Amino acid sequence: MLIRHKLMLRFTLLVLAIQLGFSAFVYYFSANTRALRFQHRLVNSATLAGRLLVRTHKLETGRLGSLRRGDLLTLPGEEISIYGPDNSLRYSSSDHIDQLANLARLADVGPGQQLSYPARGRRETVALAFPPDSARGYYRIFVSAEDRTGRAQLRQLSLLLLLANLGALLLTIAAGWIFAGAALRPVSRISRQASRLSATNLGRRLSEGNGRDELAQLAQTFNGLLAGLEQTFEAQRSFLSHASHELRTPLTGLIGTLETALAYDATLPEARQSMAQSLEAARRLSALTNGLLNLAKADGALPAFVPVRLDECLNQALQLVRASYPGREWRLAFQALPIETEADLFTLPGNAELLTTALLNLLDNAGKYSSGPVRTEVAYADAQTLRLRVRDEGPGLTVEELERIYEPLYRSAHALSRPGYGLGLPLTQRIIQRHGGRLELTSTPGQGTTATVWLPAAPL
Structure with a gap:
């Protein structure tokens, strides 16, 4: 069912329920008022009969004089009975x-x-003792009659309420249709605008209306989503552009070397030199391919997390970078540790292989660019959060470079002369995010860069 139909149906049912409730109240109030009014008339008739017959002692003497039975009847179908x-x-x-x-x-x-009795058919009855203040020798007067006028008025009221409810129902349906259409018109406008969006015009934005109501919030949410999609598409285009360039370079070199060797190499030393150059290009191509595969793996499904020691992953990464950069000084410090706890420190749920890869990338970047010692600090930011910080003394990054540093295959100006493909930091960021953590880079040109990682720790 369309939302417009749902709104119209709910609006109609709500108004109809209110109408029926109000009509039932009016009818009940009118019926109760009619009954009380007619009962009062019956009591007056009984009192009149008592005054004319009992108080004048005509019933005691049996002399009614010129009074006839019909003289006391003032109501339709009235019947009077008096008992001594x-x-x-x-x-x-x-x-x-x-x-x-x-x-x-x-x-x-x-x-x-003074009593009243339930109606029998259309006849209603009251009874009273007369005189009302006599403890002995009192008479009991019964009067019954039909309230033809009151019941006719009640039937007219019922018909009027029925016709009014039917008319109001038709008007409510029409009003509900118009109201639902007016309420959903901004949604239709947003739908039309969204249907015209595609990958080629993600820069367009939806109209946010007055900017205050729920539909404006919906449009703002869509616009935020479009902005994210636009950034994702731009990053993907940039990634494809860089990937094609990075893959084309070793492939071109490999093909050129092999073609040259096939055409001109006539001796074994020349062939071996061509093979060495081809092998180096193949290794570069393999390293780039493995980096892209690791990046895709970090975005895919991960095995179930198990308790992992962050300090052990850090030690493995430090052993690898010490072997890669034997002349670099590596400093490790543990700070802000819990004083009283029986739980294993530096434990968190995760994947040890991926965490080691992420830490290795951070340390490798620091060792690659730092001109001085690389400082690594491990601490508890609080009881539920581990914090790891890697500081180098490299050339640093500008604000513009920091904004693009997580784009796959993007390399800063100082990194172009160093080996690498610009996949380490994007891979590290995604691994940390998959572990529920956060990576933040701060840098000052000429002074170095600091990478800070926050990861959720196991309860102490």
């Missing part, structure tokens, strides 16, 4: 009144009481 103190019938307005019901009610009517 001895429970005998002293007066009835008609010979056809069912006195069995009145006789069954005699015991209920005590001194000063």
